[in-house]
Each structure stands twice: as C-alpha cells, then as structure tokens.
Amino acid sequence: MPSEPSRRVEDKLFYNRYLVDSGRAHIKVRPHTTPSSRLLSMLKACPARCYELSDKGHVEVTVDGCIECGTCRVICEESGDIEWSYPRGGYGVLFKFG
Amino acid sequence: MIEERFDAIVVGAGMGGNAAALIMAERGLKVLQLERGEYSGSKNVQGAILYADMLEKLIPNFREDAPLERHLVEQRFWIVDERSHTGIHYRSDDFNEEKPNRYTIIRAQFDKWFSQKVREAGATVLCETTVTELLQDSDGRVVGVRTDRDGGKIHADVVVLAEGVNGVLGTGAGLRTRPKPDKVALAVKEMHFLSRETIDARFNLKGDEGLVIEAAGSISRGMTGMGFIYSNKECISLGIGCLVADFQRTGETPYGLLEGFKRHPSVAPLIEGSEVKEYSAHLIPEGGYKAIPQLCGEGWVVVGDAAQLNNAIHREGSNLAMTSGRIAAEAICLIKSRNDPMTAKNLSLYKKLLNDSFVIKDLKKYKDMPALMHTHSQNFFLTYPQLFSKAMQDYVRVDGTPKLEKEKLMLSSFIKARSWSGLFSDALRIARAWR
Known part of the structure; x- marks a missing residue:
C-alpha cells in the first residue's frame, strides 16, 4: 500500500486543470449527526478524495478537485445522503487529454 | 438566449x-x-x-x-499475480493495413x-x-x-x-x-509521457504501430476489474477499473489500486521515467444486456x-x-x-x-457474464490467477522435481483451492454464460 495515499491523490490532482465555481458546490452532503456507511465509504471510494471526516465526525465534501465521475452519486444519492449535479456549464475539471 | x-x-x-x-x-x-x-x-x-x-x-x-495516435498491431492479455504475468499475445502484420481496424486516440x-x-x-x-x-x-x-x-x-x-x-x-x-453500484465500474487513469523512441523500444513498435495490454488478476485485489495500458504516440494511457460496489464493500481506494498496478514488476519498467500529465476517473457501464x-x-x-x-x-x-x-x-x-x-x-x-x-x-x-463475474470475483480475479501463476512457474522452473510429481502438485493445488465440484461448476458457468 502507498505510505501516504492522501498526499498521492493531491499530487495527482495537481496535474489537472480546473475552473472552480466558487461558492456553488455541485455536490452537497446532507447535514447529519452520524454519517451513514455509504457516506463513510466515500472517504475511500472517491477517486479525488473529495470526502473527508471532520473533527466532529461528520463527512464533508470539498468539490474543488472533483473529476466528475459520479461514483458518490451512484452510492449516496438515492438514500439522500448527498445532492449531486454537474457543475455549471464551463466550470469544473477541464481535461486536456481525457 | x-x-x-x-x-x-x-x-x-x-x-x-x-x-x-x-x-x-x-x-x-x-x-x-x-x-x-x-x-x-x-x-x-x-x-x-x-x-x-x-x-x-x-x-x-x-x-x-x-487526430489518431497509433494503429493497433498487438493485443496482450495478462493474468497477473503479485510478481508475475502469464500472457496471451496476439500480434499480426495484417494489422499494418491500408485502413487499420483500431487506433488509440x-x-x-x-x-x-x-x-x-x-x-x-x-x-x-x-x-x-x-x-x-x-x-x-x-x-x-x-x-x-x-x-x-x-x-x-x-x-x-x-x-x-x-x-x-x-x-x-x-x-x-x-x-x-440511476446506475446501481454493482452495474458500473469506476476506472482511474493517468497519462504517462515518454519519448516516442522510448515507447517504440519498450513495446517493440515502429512507425505508428501501437499496442494494448489488458491485465486481470491480483491487481484488482479480489474485486471485479482489470487494468489497461494503451500506447499513444508520445504517451501511455494507464488505468485500472473495478466495480463501484466492490470499492464500497472492500474499502480499497482507486488511487491505491492504480499505484499498485504501476508498481507491478511487469508494469513498472514500461513507465519508468515518465512524466504524468493528467489523472482522470470515469464510470463504465458494466451491467450488460x-x-x-x-x-x-x-x-x-x-x-x-x-x-x-x-x-x-x-x-x-x-x-x-x-x-x-x-x-x-x-x-x-x-x-x-x-x-x-x-x-x-x-x-x-x-x-x-x-x-x-x-x-x-x-x-x-x-447477458449472463456480468452477474457471473460479479458474484464470483474472488475466484475469477484472485484465486485462479494465483493458482495459474504458480502452475506456470512450476512448469518452467527446473529444480530436479520429476515432472509427474509437479503435475500432481499442480492439480492438487487447484483442487485444494476450489474442489472438484467447484472447478467443474466454474467451468460450466463460464461456458454457459459465454455461449
């Protein structure tokens, strides 16, 4: 296993270009006291590591590095754990190669 | 508007x-x-x-x-365990044709x-x-x-x-x-840049010839998935994908899997010294018919x-x-x-x-393949590749053990891992789903 997986993902995301839509997160986590197992699975399953556990034990999402795959939507949208949409037109990840 | x-x-x-x-x-x-x-x-x-x-x-x-990259002249399928790969490679000069059939892009x-x-x-x-x-x-x-x-x-x-x-x-x-977690795979990919000459030499290519490697086995850590390596003109697309439900179940990380694939001894020399220029992820429909x-x-x-x-x-x-x-x-x-x-x-x-x-x-x-692969992923993507790799090594390693004894050991390792009925039903299941 990689010794510092978090660091590695950040390094990977550094290669990418983004146009961040400040103040308009396209994914929102439903406020909760205890995160569901689905939300907790996103800490590992998100390929951009957008999901993190806060000091208070809540799962939080920061979409700036999102590569818009839809994995969290597939796992968490139906149950209402998250609200998911694509970024506004032109915003988000800008692939050079794809 | x-x-x-x-x-x-x-x-x-x-x-x-x-x-x-x-x-x-x-x-x-x-x-x-x-x-x-x-x-x-x-x-x-x-x-x-x-x-x-x-x-x-x-x-x-x-x-x-x-904007085409390379036309494909070779396809490599690999079954991998932690340190080896067993390959079926198909390469043909027939693919160097006036109107090639497949290209990397x-x-x-x-x-x-x-x-x-x-x-x-x-x-x-x-x-x-x-x-x-x-x-x-x-x-x-x-x-x-x-x-x-x-x-x-x-x-x-x-x-x-x-x-x-x-x-x-x-x-x-x-x-x-909406797609279900067991009906879509999450694939992650990196673009590895190398000189054209380096790619040609490492993959035995010339001109605009290109090649595909597809690998299944221990790299997906028992999950339903596979890795791929595609040669472009001046870069290599390298990635790995597994079912979303498997990621959810196992707690494996997509980037951890990708790093593992890149470090595999059969893969690492192919991308050594490359400059990565992009990291992407995408869902792939896997539910079939x-x-x-x-x-x-x-x-x-x-x-x-x-x-x-x-x-x-x-x-x-x-x-x-x-x-x-x-x-x-x-x-x-x-x-x-x-x-x-x-x-x-x-x-x-x-x-x-x-x-x-x-x-x-x-x-x-x-129509029956997706369900078969998903419900028996541990066998098809880990147990068999490991058994197969071990058998191949025993077959080629010369160590003074009589061949008959080697064959018996090989067979017993398969039976021990899957039992006669298990082996039989796995074969039958695949044959039925493939037909």
Missing part, C-alpha cells in the same frame, strides 16, 4: 451525441447540440481505443485529418475534431452549457430542455439523450433509474453510455455509442421525412434497428 425551435436537441458531445448530431445535420435537420464542457471533449474520458468500422459509417475519410483531442465535423455538417453546437432538466408537457411528453443559461428553455421535436453514463437528465425525469433501460419514449431517445450500452467482456463502448447515436439519428430522420410526430411508437424504430445491429446482439450474447 435561443428563441427558435429545433428539429432535434442532442444533449452531450461524446461519441454517441456527435454521431447523432452529425447524421441529423447532414440530412438537413435543424440540430442543436449542448455540451457542458468548455469545448466538446473537455469532459470526456476513455482509455481510449477507436474502432474504425463504426466511424467509417459516419465519416468515411476520417483518416485524412482525424486521446479523447479530448479526438472529440474536438469530431465536433468540428458536426459543426461543418450544419449543427449548432453550444458549449459551456449544462442541461439541468428535460421539459415535459402535461402528458409527460419531452418537448425540450432547460439549461443553466439565462432563460434557458429550448424546444425541439425530439431530444437525443447522449448525456453519458450518469444519465442525470433521464433519471431526473423518471425515464430510467440486463441493465439496458427503456431506449425511447414520447419525444426522446437515449444512446451510448447513458443507455448503458457497453460490452464489458470485449471492452467495447465507444463503438456502441457511435452506432446507437447513428441509428437513433437515422430513425429520427426517417420519421421526420414522413412528417410523422416523434411519438414513442414511431421512435421505437430506433429500438428495432438497434436490436438488429451488433450492439444488442453482442450484449445479448453475454
């Missing part, structure tokens, strides 16, 4: 959307294509391999100016070119526009779309949903359900990944997208030429034509 009415709106500018928009525009329909990326291609992710036959049906002379670049063809055919292509909702009348008929641009309602006789694997609009309008949703309705059709049209066994998707986009467009043009309305009944012509094509025939052939 756009006040006028269109014959057809195409949502999305991937392979399916571009194919549909191109054909309809060429045949004189008034077409609007909407794409959320800054240009067509900027949101699109694929391995990627282009299948010439399906593109020729759209743009016969595409080889003249399309870089999607962002290819799609930009494809989009130019769509514009030249007369379609209006509007980028940086996210469609937020399908407009439906009181009877549920789709009559247009709403976008995130000011006053963004646009009307059309028919909407072609080429919105990609997530299919957000169709789901939102209740036309189909049984996961295909309703393909058309009142005022709409769905094509490509949004319709979950992907042949996971042969790793074909973009050709199914192109073909379904083309066939949907041809059906729409035919209905239009008769001055008939875009009703579900009339649009079912698309479904009929698609059923007669390789798209549905191939998916039907493998």
Whole structure:
C-alpha cells in the first residue's frame, strides 16, 4: 500500500486543470449527526478524495478537485445522503487529454 | 438566449451525441447540440481505443485529418499475480493495413475534431452549457430542455439523450433509474509521457504501430476489474477499473489500486521515467444486456453510455455509442421525412434497428457474464490467477522435481483451492454464460 495515499491523490490532482465555481458546490452532503456507511465509504471510494471526516465526525465534501465521475452519486444519492449535479456549464475539471 | 425551435436537441458531445448530431445535420435537420464542457471533449474520458468500422459509417475519410495516435498491431492479455504475468499475445502484420481496424486516440483531442465535423455538417453546437432538466408537457411528453443559461428553455421535436453514463437528465425525469453500484465500474487513469523512441523500444513498435495490454488478476485485489495500458504516440494511457460496489464493500481506494498496478514488476519498467500529465476517473457501464433501460419514449431517445450500452467482456463502448447515436439519428430522420410526430411508437424504430445491429446482439450474447463475474470475483480475479501463476512457474522452473510429481502438485493445488465440484461448476458457468 502507498505510505501516504492522501498526499498521492493531491499530487495527482495537481496535474489537472480546473475552473472552480466558487461558492456553488455541485455536490452537497446532507447535514447529519452520524454519517451513514455509504457516506463513510466515500472517504475511500472517491477517486479525488473529495470526502473527508471532520473533527466532529461528520463527512464533508470539498468539490474543488472533483473529476466528475459520479461514483458518490451512484452510492449516496438515492438514500439522500448527498445532492449531486454537474457543475455549471464551463466550470469544473477541464481535461486536456481525457 | 435561443428563441427558435429545433428539429432535434442532442444533449452531450461524446461519441454517441456527435454521431447523432452529425447524421441529423447532414440530412438537413435543424440540430442543436449542448455540451457542458468548455469545448466538446473537455469532459470526456476513455482509455481510449477507436474502432474504425463504426466511424467509417459516419465519416468515411476520417483518416485524412482525424487526430489518431497509433494503429493497433498487438493485443496482450495478462493474468497477473503479485510478481508475475502469464500472457496471451496476439500480434499480426495484417494489422499494418491500408485502413487499420483500431487506433488509440486521446479523447479530448479526438472529440474536438469530431465536433468540428458536426459543426461543418450544419449543427449548432453550444458549449459551456449544462442541461439541468428535460421539459415535459402535461402528458409527460419531452418537448425540450432547460439549461443553466439565462432563460434557458429550448424546444425541439425530439431530444437525443447522449448525456453519458450518469444519465442525470433521464433519471431526473423518471425515464430510467440511476446506475446501481454493482452495474458500473469506476476506472482511474493517468497519462504517462515518454519519448516516442522510448515507447517504440519498450513495446517493440515502429512507425505508428501501437499496442494494448489488458491485465486481470491480483491487481484488482479480489474485486471485479482489470487494468489497461494503451500506447499513444508520445504517451501511455494507464488505468485500472473495478466495480463501484466492490470499492464500497472492500474499502480499497482507486488511487491505491492504480499505484499498485504501476508498481507491478511487469508494469513498472514500461513507465519508468515518465512524466504524468493528467489523472482522470470515469464510470463504465458494466451491467450488460440486463441493465439496458427503456431506449425511447414520447419525444426522446437515449444512446451510448447513458443507455448503458457497453460490452464489458470485449471492452467495447465507444463503438456502441457511435452506432446507437447513428441509428437513433437515422430513425429520427426517417420519421421526420414522413412528417410523422416523434411519438414513442414511431421512435421505437430506433429500438428495432438497434436490436438488429451488433450492439444488442453482442450484449445479448453475454447477458449472463456480468452477474457471473460479479458474484464470483474472488475466484475469477484472485484465486485462479494465483493458482495459474504458480502452475506456470512450476512448469518452467527446473529444480530436479520429476515432472509427474509437479503435475500432481499442480492439480492438487487447484483442487485444494476450489474442489472438484467447484472447478467443474466454474467451468460450466463460464461456458454457459459465454455461449
């Protein structure tokens, strides 16, 4: 296993270009006291590591590095754990190669 | 914003959307294509391999100016354990032909070119526009779309949903359900840049020859998945994908899996010294025939990944997208030429034509494979590859053990791991699902 997986993902995301839509997160986590197992699975399953556990034990999402795959939507949208949409037109990840 | 009415709106500018928009525009329909990326291609992710036959049906002379990488002359299938690979390699000089059959491509670049063809055919292509909702009348008929641009309602006789694997609009309008975690794979990919000479030398290639490696086994850590390596002109596309449900179940990370694949002793020397320039992720439809949703309705059709049209066994998707986009467009043009309305009944012509094509025939052939692979992933993706690798090593290693004894040990290792009945039923299951 990689010794510092978090660091590695950040390094990977550094290669990418983004146009961040400040103040308009396209994914929102439903406020909760205890995160569901689905939300907790996103800490590992998100390929951009957008999901993190806060000091208070809540799962939080920061979409700036999102590569818009839809994995969290597939796992968490139906149950209402998250609200998911694509970024506004032109915003988000800008692939050079794809 | 756009006040006028269109014959057809195409949502999305991937392979399916571009194919549909191109054909309809060429045949004189008034077409609007909407794409959320800054240009067509900027949101699109694929391995990627282009299948010439399906593109020729759209743009016969595409080889003249399309941004192609390398034509494929070799296919390597690897079964891997932690330290080895057992390969079946097929290479043929027949693939060095005047009109090669398969090419590697870089999607962002290819799609930009494809989009130019769509514009030249007369379609209006509007980028940086996210469609937020399908407009439906009181009877549920789709009559247009709403976008995130000011006053963004646009009307059309028919909407072609080429919105990609997530299919957000169709789901939102209740036309189909959202993909389930066991019906889609998450693939992550990196673009590794190396000099052309280095790639040629490491993969035994010359000129524009290219190669594909597909690997399954311990790299997916018991999950249903596989790794791939595609040679482009001056870079290598390297990635790995596994079912979303497996990631959810095991707690493995996609990037951890990717790093593991890159460190595999058979892979590491191929990318040594490379400069990585992009990291991407994408969902791939894996549910096969049984996961295909309703393909058309009142005022709409769905094509490509949004319709979950992907042949996971042969790793074909973009050709199914192109073909379904083309066939949907041809059906729409035919209905239009008769001055008939875009009703579900009339649009079912698309479904009929698609059923007669390789798209549905191939998916039907493998209809039982996805479930088999998913429910027995530990056996097919870990146990067997490990047994097989061990057997291969025993076979080639010369150590004074009599061959007969080696064979007995080999056989007993398989029986110990899977039992006679297990081996028999695994073989039977595969044979049945493959047939």
